Amino acid sequence: MNILIKNVHVITGDANDIYHGINNIAIKDDIIYYIGKNIPENFIPNRVIKGNEFIAMPGLVNAHTHAMMVLMRNSADDLTLENWLFQNILPKEKNITKDIVKKGTMLGIAEMIKSGTTCFLDMYYEMDVVAKAVIESGMRANLSYGLMTCNQWQKGHEYAKAFCKDFHNEYNLANNGKLKTSIEAHSVYLCDEAMLRANADLAKELNSSIHIHLHETKFEVDESIKKTGLTPIKQCLKAGVLDVPVIAAHTIWVDDEDLIILKENNVTSVHTPSSNLKLASGIARVPDMLDSGINVAIGTDGAASNNMVDMFNEMRLTSLIHKGITLDPTVINAATTIQMATYNGAKALGFENLGLLKEGKKADLILVDTSCLNNIPLNNPASAIVYSSQGNNVDTVICNGDILMENREFLTIDEEKTIYEAKKASTLL
Amino acid sequence: MNILIKNVHVITGDANDIYHGINNIAIKDDIIYYIGKNIPENFIPNRVIKGNEFIAMPGLVNAHTHAMMVLMRNSADDLTLENWLFQNILPKEKNITKDIVKKGTMLGIAEMIKSGTTCFLDMYYEMDVVAKAVIESGMRANLSYGLMTCNQWQKGHEYAKAFCKDFHNEYNLANNGKLKTSIEAHSVYLCDEAMLRANADLAKELNSSIHIHLHETKFEVDESIKKTGLTPIKQCLKAGVLDVPVIAAHTIWVDDEDLIILKENNVTSVHTPSSNLKLASGIARVPDMLDSGINVAIGTDGAASNNMVDMFNEMRLTSLIHKGITLDPTVINAATTIQMATYNGAKALGFENLGLLKEGKKADLILVDTSCLNNIPLNNPASAIVYSSQGNNVDTVICNGDILMENREFLTIDEEKTIYEAKKASTLL
Numbered sequence: 001m002n003i004l005i006k007n008v009h010v011i012t013g014d015a016n017d018i019y020h021g022i023n024n025i026a027i028k029d030d031i032i033y034y035i036g037k038n039i040p041e042n043f044i045p046n047r048v049i050k051g052n053e054f055i056a057m058p059g060l061v062n063a064h065t066h067a068m069m070v071l072m073r074n075s076a077d078d079l080t081l082e083n084w085l086f087q088n089i090l091p092k093e094k095n096i097t098k099d100i101v102k103k104g105t106m107l108g109i110a111e112m113i114k115s116g117t118t119c120f121l122d123m124y125y126e127m128d129v130v131a132k133a134v135i136e137s138g139m140r141a142n143l144s145y146g147l148m149t150c151n152q153w154q155k156g157h158e159y160a161k162a163f164c165k166d167f168h169n170e171y172n173l174a175n176n177g178k179l180k181t182s183i184e185a186h187s188v189y190l191c192d193e194a195m196l197r198a199n200a201d202l203a204k205e206l207n208s209s210i211h212i213h214l215h216e217t218k219f220e221v222d223e224s225i226k227k228t229g230l231t232p233i234k235q236c237l238k239a240g241v242l243d244v245p246v247i248a249a250h251t252i253w254v255d256d257e258d259l260i261i262l263k264e265n266n267v268t269s270v271h272t273p274s275s276n277l278k279l280a281s282g283i284a285r286v287p288d289m290l291d292s293g294i295n296v297a298i299g300t301d302g303a304a305s306n307n308m309v310d311m312f313n314e315m316r317l318t319s320l321i322h323k324g325i326t327l328d329p330t331v332i333n334a335a336t337t338i339q340m341a342t343y344n345g346a347k348a349l350g351f352e353n354l355g356l357l358k359e360g361k362k363a364d365l366i367l368v369d370t371s372c373l374n375n376i377p378l379n380n381p382a383s384a385i386v387y388s389s390q391g392n393n394v395d396t397v398i399c400n401g402d403i404l405m406e407n408r409e410f411l412t413i414d415e416e417k418t419i420y421e422a423k424k425a426s427t428l429l
Numbered sequence: 430m431n432i433l434i435k436n437v438h439v440i441t442g443d444a445n446d447i448y449h450g451i452n453n454i455a456i457k458d459d460i461i462y463y464i465g466k467n468i469p470e471n472f473i474p475n476r477v478i479k480g481n482e483f484i485a486m487p488g489l490v491n492a493h494t495h496a497m498m499v500l501m502r503n504s505a506d507d508l509t510l511e512n513w514l515f516q517n518i519l520p521k522e523k524n525i526t527k528d529i530v531k532k533g534t535m536l537g538i539a540e541m542i543k544s545g546t547t548c549f550l551d552m553y554y555e556m557d558v559v560a561k562a563v564i565e566s567g568m569r570a571n572l573s574y575g576l577m578t579c580n581q582w583q584k585g586h587e588y589a590k591a592f593c594k595d596f597h598n599e600y601n602l603a604n605n606g607k608l609k610t611s612i613e614a615h616s617v618y619l620c621d622e623a624m625l626r627a628n629a630d631l632a633k634e635l636n637s638s639i640h641i642h643l644h645e646t647k648f649e650v651d652e653s654i655k656k657t658g659l660t661p662i663k664q665c666l667k668a669g670v671l672d673v674p675v676i677a678a679h680t681i682w683v684d685d686e687d688l689i690i691l692k693e694n695n696v697t698s699v700h701t702p703s704s705n706l707k708l709a710s711g712i713a714r715v716p717d718m719l720d721s722g723i724n725v726a727i728g729t730d731g732a733a734s735n736n737m738v739d740m741f742n743e744m745r746l747t748s749l750i751h752k753g754i755t756l757d758p759t760v761i762n763a764a765t766t767i768q769m770a771t772y773n774g775a776k777a778l779g780f781e782n783l784g785l786l787k788e789g790k791k792a793d794l795i796l797v798d799t800s801c802l803n804n805i806p807l808n809n810p811a812s813a814i815v816y817s818s819q820g821n822n823v824d825t826v827i828c829n830g831d832i833l834m835e836n837r838e839f840l841t842i843d844e845e846k847t848i849y850e851a852k853k854a855s856t857l858l
Contacts, residue, residue, distance in 0.1 A: 073805075074812035078748075078762035111802040218756075277753030278816070307816040308803050313745075319507075321750065324706030327647075333507035373540040374737050374820075376502075376848055377855040383503035387707070387736040391803070392821035419805055426806040 001046045001401060003027040008051025008367065009381045010035060013058040013342035013356045018335035018382045020357075025056055027363045030176070030401040035359055047403070049396065053371040055381045057338065058357045059118025059140075059364035059399060060311040061345025064211075064249040064270040064299030066124045067108030067133075068101050071426040072304040081217065081279055089304055092429040093125075100425045102129040107422035108309055109137045110413050115310040115391025118364040118399040121247060121270075121299070121349050123184050123211055125149055131171045131179060138404050138412040139178070140364060142349040143171065144211035146184030146199050148191065161202060168206050178400055180350050181206075185241060187213040188232040189220055196239035209245035209350055212236070215258070216250040217281050233258040242267060247348050249299060251289070252282040259285070259292050268295045268348035271340070273317040274308075275301035286322050287331045297345035298337075310391035315341050319386050334386040367396035430475045430830060432456040437480025437796065438810045439464060442487040442771035442785045447764035447811045449786075454485055456792045459605070459830040464788055476832070478825065482800040484810045486767065487786045488547025488569075488793035488828060489740040490774025493640075493678040493699040493728030495553045496537030496562075497530050500855040501733040510646065510708055518733055521858040522554075529854045531558040536851035537738055538566045539842050544739040544820025547793040547828040550676060550699075550728070550778050552613050552640055554578055560600045560608060567833050567841040568607070569793060571778040572600065573640035575613030575628050577620065590631060597635050607829055609779050610635075614670060616642040617661040618649055625668035638674035638779055641665070644687070645679040646710050662687040671696060676777050678728060680718070681711040688714070688721050697724045697777035700769070702746040703737075704730030715751050716760045726774035727766075739820035744770050748815050763815040796825035 005027075010020035026034040026043050034040045076088035101124065112120060119140035122130055127145045134141045145167050147153060152163040164183070172181040183206070185191050185199035203210050214232055215221055224232045233254065236242050242265035251262065251269040262269060271286050289296050298318055300309045319337045323329045346355030354362045370378045374388050397405040404412050434456075439449035455463040455472050463469045505517035530553065541549060548569035551559055556574045563570045574596050576582060581592040593612070601610040612635070614620050614628035632639050643661055644650055653661045662683065665671050671694035680691065680698040691698060700715050718725050727747055729738045748766045752758045775784030783791045799807045803817050826834040833841050 071806065073808060074817055075808040077809065077812045077816060078759055080758055084758070107802065107805060114802055274749060277749040278758065280752040280756045280758035282756060283753055303817070307812065310803065310819075316742075317746075317749075320703060320706040320746075321753075323709040324712055324750075327709045327711060329509055329513070329707065329709035330507055371848070373536065373543055373844075373848070374739065376536060377500065377852050379502060379504040379855070380506065383506045383736065387506060388503055388732070390739075390819050390821055392819055415802070419800070419802070423806050426808070 001029065002044060003047045003049065003398070003401070004039065004043070004045035005049045005051045005056060009055040010357055011055055011057035011338060011381055011385060012358055013339055015335040015339040018338060027398070027401050030363050032357065032359055032361050032363050051367065053369060054367040054395060055370055055385060056357060056365055056367055057385060058342040058355050059366050059397065060116045060341050061297065061349065061355060062112060062117045062120040062299050062309065062311055063247065063297035063345040063348055064272055064301055065120055065122055065309055066302035067120065067122050067130070067309065068104035068124050069302030069304040070108040070111060070309060071100070071104040071422060071429060073307045076304065084279065095429050096125060098126045098129045100428055101126040102133055103421045103425040105130050105133040106137070106413070106418045108303065109133055109139055110410065110415060110418050111309050113137065113139065113397050113404050113410065113413070114394065114408070115312055116366040116368070116394035116397060117311050118366065118397060119346065119349065119351065119354070121211060125151060127167060134179060135175050136412070138399055138402055140351065140399055142180040142182050144182045144184035146186060147195065147202065148186060149184050157198065164202060165206065168208065176400060182209045182211045182247070185210050185212045188224055188235050193235065193239050196236065196241050200240040200243060203244040209247055210241055211247045212241070212249070214248035214251055215253050218253050221253045231255070231258055233261050237261055237265070245350065249301070250276060250281065250284065252276060252284045254285060259288060259294070263292050263294050268297055270297045270299045270348070271318055272299045272301040273314055273321055275305040279305050283321060283325055286318065287326055290332070290336065295344050295348060296340055297348045298341045311341055312389055312391040315386050334382040337386050338382060363401040364399050366394050366398070369393045369395045430458065431473060432476045432478065432827070432830070433468065433474035434478045434480045434485060438484040439786060440484055440486035440767060440810055440814060441787055442768055444764040444768040447767060456827070456830050459792050461786065461788055461790050461792050480796065482798060483796040483824060484799055484814060485786060485794055485796055486814060487771040487784050488795050488826065489545045489770050490726065490778065490784060491541060491546045491549040491728050491738065491740055492676065492726035492774040492777055493701055493730055494549055494551055494738055495731035496549065496551050496559070496738065497533035497553050498731030498733040499537040499540060499738060500529070500533040500851060500858060502736045505733065506736070513708065524858050525554060527555050527558045529857055530555040531562055532850045532854040534559050534562040535566070535842070535847045537732070538562055538568055539839065539844060539847050540738050542566065542568065542826050542833050542839070542842070543823065543837070544741055545795040545797070545823035545826060546740050547795065547826060548775065548778065548780065548783070550640060554580060556596060563608060564604045565841070567828055567831055569780065569828055571609040571611050573611045573613035575615060576624065576631065577615060578613050586627065593631060594635065597637065605829060611638045611640045611676070614639050614641045617653055617664045622664065622668050625665065625670050629669040629672060632673040638676055639670055640676045641670070641678070643677035643680055644682050647682050650682045660684070660687055662690050666690055666694070674779065678730070679705060679710065679713065681705060681713045683714060688717060688723070692721050692723050697726055699726045699728045699777070700747055701728045701730040702743055702750055704734040708734050712750060712754055715747070716755055719761070719765065724773050724777060725769050726777045727770045740770055741818055741820040744815050763811040766815050767811060792830040793828050795823050795827070798822045798824045
């Protein structure tokens with residue numbers, strides 16, 4: 001399908017070149033074919049969208065979440081981590097079924113699309129039904145399954161490995177390339193060195209990246225040092241995990257040596273500010289990571305600790321909190337945050353040609369309403385995206401050239417049915 | 430007018446008794462007449478609202494803002510305080526007129542109502558037109574004017590004093606008691622001891638409270654100590670400012686002695702987390718203030734440093750940030766934050782019988798939609814308000830028994846005209 005968006009503010013996703021003024025955007029099938037003042041000759045649009053009231057920007061990339069956990073939203077707040085996890089989350093997770101995971105994931109996907117996310121990295125159980133939900137929705141995603149989370153571990157290492165390979169073979173690059181798979185190595189506190197190494201070997205064999213929780217709490221780091229003499233990052237280095245591309249959620253409580261290891265091994269750090277604050281995990285050294293050239297993306301984490309999956313919350317918080325902590329109001333400006341939430345995430349998730357609103361790139365983009373009270377007057381489009389917009393201001397979502405939402409109405413998801421089924425599923429947890 | 434809201438979740442605004450289940454709410458004129466399972470005998474409603482999908486809670490009280498500054502939204506971000514203030518904000522403020530202030534304030538009021546605020550404390554120039562905007566909108570407000578900000582100071586102290594008194598006499602308790610006035614003593618860096626004392630004397634004479642910026646930056650505190658040997662709080666104590674009720678915005682960089690002074694003098698601290706983070710002012714010791722029994726309210730500050738006037742942002746940030754800083758996830762739970770954003774603010778602003786959704790209290794309340802994706806499933810209404818709701822989820826706003834917004838449509842404000850005029854006014858700054 002060819003789509004023409006006329007006279008729209010263009011935010012690129014490239015921090016060094018963030019705003020391209022008011023232009024027309026021509027989308028040809030799954031590619032951004034043209035951005036400029038004219039309309040390309042011979043370009044016959046099937047759809048024309050008036051862009052006058054909108055900012056166009058790359059679709060947001062939620063680089064670390066557990067989409068299904070929206071079912072546990074607002075169920076366990078203001079609690080210590082132990083109480084949250086052992087008294088609340090884990091008992092609920094004992095009750096999950098494929099059907100519950102599918103319905104919860106659909107609710108999470110719907111909330112993400114409605115708040116402008118077009119691509120996400122997911123880690124949970126029952127990834128095959130997660131994949132089915134993603135395919136139904138038309139979104140782009142990278143789905144992580146590991147030797148321990150495929151629910152086949154009790155049948156032995158080789159069986160679990162074959163299961164993960166089957167999942168990879170079925171879904172990696174599936175659905176017109178909108179799906180990718182990666183290997184989950186949950187964390188150093190759940191994976192011993194042998195398990196870390198086994199997941200790393202599997203990732204190498206499949207040419208996959210690894211998705212891991214790393215340095216989330218001070219306790220995790222202290223225990224790791226106590227047990228092994230190494231920080232979790234150094235444990236990963238030793239076990240060969242960092243030989244493949246790694247997407248590491250959280251990365252709080254890192255020392256300077258850890259930062260050098262992250263940088264030298266091209267590890268992506270995923271900043272999840274709402275969840276890190278809410279669980280009192282701490283605050284990541286994001287300005288230091290950016291200064292040292294580490295690729296930093298942004299994620300919502302699961303809604304059990306957020307309690308939304310709205311990347312606009314995370315963008316605003318990313319720009320605000322590090323100014324407050326460093327007492328420097330110039331750190332992590334709006335353009336930098338936008339790049340973190342788009343291009344840096346796309347790069348981390350292994351999608352090429354994604355995360356930039358530029359000619360030749362994949363047509364994942366969103367239109368953000370500037371006619372709402374909170375965006376008037378529109379003095380600066382990049383500031384408006386980060387500091388005064390909310391997920392609710394997203395009007396239109398396009399993924400791979402297909403419209404997933406327009407005028408806040410879903411085209412691929414039955415919202416009423418999704419809500420009904422998710423509510424019912426949540427009562428079974 | 431009598432309004433009946435049927436079968437609605439009731440959040441009270443009292444942290445120790447936050448959730449009252451699903452009930453009917455009967456509003457008689459400006460008072461909450463009944464909350465319970467029944468419908469009072471002889472109560473004949475003019476309007477019946479189905480509450481099934483809603484959480485009812487007290488209208489939010491924005492306890493420190495400069496409403497007009499929405500016109501400067503997104504115009505000066507990621508800058509040092511000096512650059513922000515001297516190169517951007519002050520030059521714009523040289524161009525303000527009564528007309529610009531009125532139109533900017535109307536935009537700010539519209540944004541506040543649309544995000545659930547029913548009452549605010551304002552500090553700016555040209556307060557008479559601010560008062561007119563508030564009256565037109567139907568909102569409740571406390572408006573601050575001081576000897577320096579009434580624009581009559583150049584004519585001498587007595588002239589300015591008479592001007593402030595006239596303003597007080599005209600607007601205090603006006604508009605069915607929905608308006609109150611207070612005395613602005615801007616800050617210790619703009620007011621010397623004589624000016625602080627003159628404002629304090631005027632407040633005493635008028636039986637008013639004082640609204641002040643206090644301990645916003647470390648620089649302010651350091652300079653105060655360098656010049657006078659006293660922290661700004663101690664300067665206020667010495668100048669008699671604390672002899673009247675004081676509403677102090679920010680109160681960052683306080684030592685333990687300052688905290689004792691705030692407590693002993695019943696000073697309200699207004700926490701403005703977005704603005705404090707964005708300007709890199711620092712992070713207030715809110716858990717310590719609450720522990721020592723200080724009344725802490727919440728405000729948005731102006732949109733030039735926020736960049737919204739949406740109290741849902743500030744509630745979420747208040748609950749999140751102090752967990753992250755203290756590394757204790759149990760501090761400032763959802764119920765506490767809700768009380769800060771409602772009852773504590775109402776008390777600070779001098780409105781009696783306000784800020785609680787209980788029988789006999791003033792009928793300022795809002796209905797928050799729970800049928801939106803980000804509030805499904807509704808596991809805990811108080812958590813939903815603080816952690817997963819956004820200003821855009823406010824469906825209905827009632828102030829003093831009058832409906833100001835229903836189904837997100839204004840009843841007292843012409844939204845299109847407000848936006849049109851505000852956009853035009855912003856180009857004149």
